[in-house]
Amino acid sequence: MTLAPYLPSLFGGIAIGLAASLMMVLNGxxxxxxxxxxxxxxxxxxxxxxxxxxxxxxxxxPSLYALVYGRLPEISVVASTPMLVIAGLLVGYxxxxxxxxxxxxxxxxxxxxxxxxIVAVAxxxxxxIGTVAIMRFAGAx
Amino acid sequence: MNGxxxxxxxxxxxxxxxxxxxxxxxxxARVRGFLDVFGAWDPSLAxxxxxxxxxxxxxxxxxxxxxxxAFDQSFHLPKSRTIDGKLVAGAAIFGVGWGMAGLCPGPAVxxxxxxxxxxxxxxxxxxxxMAIHDRATIRFFHRDQPIRx
Numbered sequence: 211m212t213l214a215p216y217l218p219s220l221f222g223g224i225a226i227g228l229a230a231s232l233m234m235v236l237n238g239x240x241x242x243x244x245x246x247x248x249x250x251x252x253x254x255x256x257x258x259x260x261x262x263x264x265x266x267x268x269x270x271x272p273s274l275y276a277l278v279y280g281r282l283p284e285i286s287v288v289a290s291t292p293m294l295v296i297a298g299l300l301v302g303y304x305x306x307x308x309x310x311x312x313x314x315x316x317x318x319x320x321x322x323x324x325x326x327x328i329v330a331v332a333x334x335x336x337x338x339i340g341t342v343a344i345m346r347f348a349g350a351x
Numbered sequence: 352m353n354g355x356x357x358x359x360x361x362x363x364x365x366x367x368x369x370x371x372x373x374x375x376x377x378x379x380a381r382v383r384g385f386l387d388v389f390g391a392w393d394p395s396l397a398x399x400x401x402x403x404x405x406x407x408x409x410x411x412x413x414x415x416x417x418x419x420x421a422f423d424q425s426f427h428l429p430k431s432r433t434i435d436g437k438l439v440a441g442a443a444i445f446g447v448g449w450g451m452a453g454l455c456p457g458p459a460v461x462x463x464x465x466x467x468x469x470x471x472x473x474x475x476x477x478x479x480x481m482a483i484h485d486r487a488t489i490r491f492f493h494r495d496q497p498i499r500x
Contacts, residue, residue, distance in 0.1 A: 215400045222374025223399035227406025229367035235408035238361045239427050241367065243456040248481050256356075256427075263361035265460060268394030268403040271368015272377065272464040278369075285378040285462065289452045298459075298473040300448030302480020305456055307440020307486075309429070312455040313367075315442070316400060321407035322428070329434050334446035335386075341450030342386040 213214035230318050233264075240299075242314020243268070355422040368461040374399040379453030379470075386450050387400050 233241040241253055249261035275302065276282045289297060305311040310319060315334075318329020374400055375381045384393030419425055447456050454462075454473050462470040 216395050219374045219395040220374075221399040222370045222372070223402025224406045225369075225370030225373060226365050226399070227403040227409075229363040229365075230360060230403070230407040231410025231413070232363045232366070233454040234414045234419045234420070236408070237356050237363075238408060238414070238423045238425065240429065241363055243460065243479065246451075247456060247460070247478070248485055251482070252444045252485060258389060260356050260360035261436075263357045264367075267361040267364025267366075268368040268371075268457065268460050269364075271365050271370070271465045272372040272460050274369045274371035276397070277356075277381045282465055283372045283375070283377050285465060285467060285470075286380040287453075288380050288383050288451050290474065291469070293451050294394065294469055294473045295476045297452035297454070298476025299454060299480040300444050300482075301452070301459075302448075302477035302482075303484045304441045304444030304446070304448060304480075304483045306354045306441070306484035308443075308445055311445060311457070313457050317407050318467070319379055320400075320404045320410075321411045325432055326431070326434055330438055330442040333384035333442035334440055334449065337443045337446030338450035338453065339388050342383055343389045344426045345388050345451070346387065 220241070226313075227317060227321070230321070240314055240318045242310050242318060244302075244311040245309070245314055247304060276332070304334075353422060359422060363408035367457065370403070371458055371461045374402075377458045379458075379463070382455075382458075383450070386453070 229337075230241040233239050241264070246261045246264050249340040250258055250265065274284055287294070301311075308315070310316075310327065310330060312334075315327040317326075320331060363467035371377055375395060383391060384391060387393070414420065415427065428450060445455075452473055454470060454477075456477065457471060459474045459477055461473065
């Protein structure tokens with residue numbers, strides 16, 4: 211196995227982790243996207259300004275990529291419209307109920323060796339892998 | 352909340368979104384490929400998570416050696432170590448949705464720039480799901496106080 215095809219993934223991951231490190235060391239906060247998004251409407255002591263700034267930065271991120279590489283990343287959506295709506299509702303509700311998603315639990319939580327995050331990551335990876343397997347065998351997309 | 356914190360948050364979001372675009376995480380087909388362990392497994396996103404956790408560990412290591420963050424009086428990090436039903440149920444529900452669509456919150460927001468209607472639809476549904484949870488929580492469990500955290 212050669213490592214070369216995986217280098218963009220590795221470097222992209224490192225950029226994500228450095229972004230999380232900046233938030234941790236400079237602002238003392240977890241860079242968790244689901245929590246930051248809900249911070250746009252929840253009343254918090256710090257107010258919404260930093261959350262708004264993070265979200266704007268996140269939206270502009272792919273444009274910075276396009277500036278560097280001369281094109282936006284190409285994506286293909288695999289789910290049907292009803293599936294996208296159901297999946298979106300589940301992701302939104304589940305990440306709030308479970309206090310985090312791939313970034314808060316997956317990146318920062320694992321880096322902090324948080325027992326809650328280790329359990330959360332194991333559970334969401336398991337149900338995600340299970341869901342894809344069931345869809346594969348049921349022939350759904 | 353001071354100006355420096357807002358600049359840091361914006362910069363962090365920008366680097367985060369750049370990393371998502373570079374890593375392939377914005378592509379639902381790639382994400383589904385990573386989760387398709389019993390089919391045509393694509394291991395590339397394991398490198399994303401590995402690289403991200405390694406780089407985030409630097410920040411965690413530094414933060415544990417600092418009395419306080421550079422631009423705030425104290426750290427605002429989750430202290431709970433209790434593994435409860437909400438954590439497990441929430442993670443389980445999230446995983447089902449993630450597997451169905453191949454999208455999680457970060458990529459859903461970052462792909463606004465790509466202007467793909469399907470991911471915008473997912474984002475709208477996701478925000479609705481979050482709002483449903485937060486409103487229900489306020490109504491049934493925290494009548495007198497806003498949710499903090």
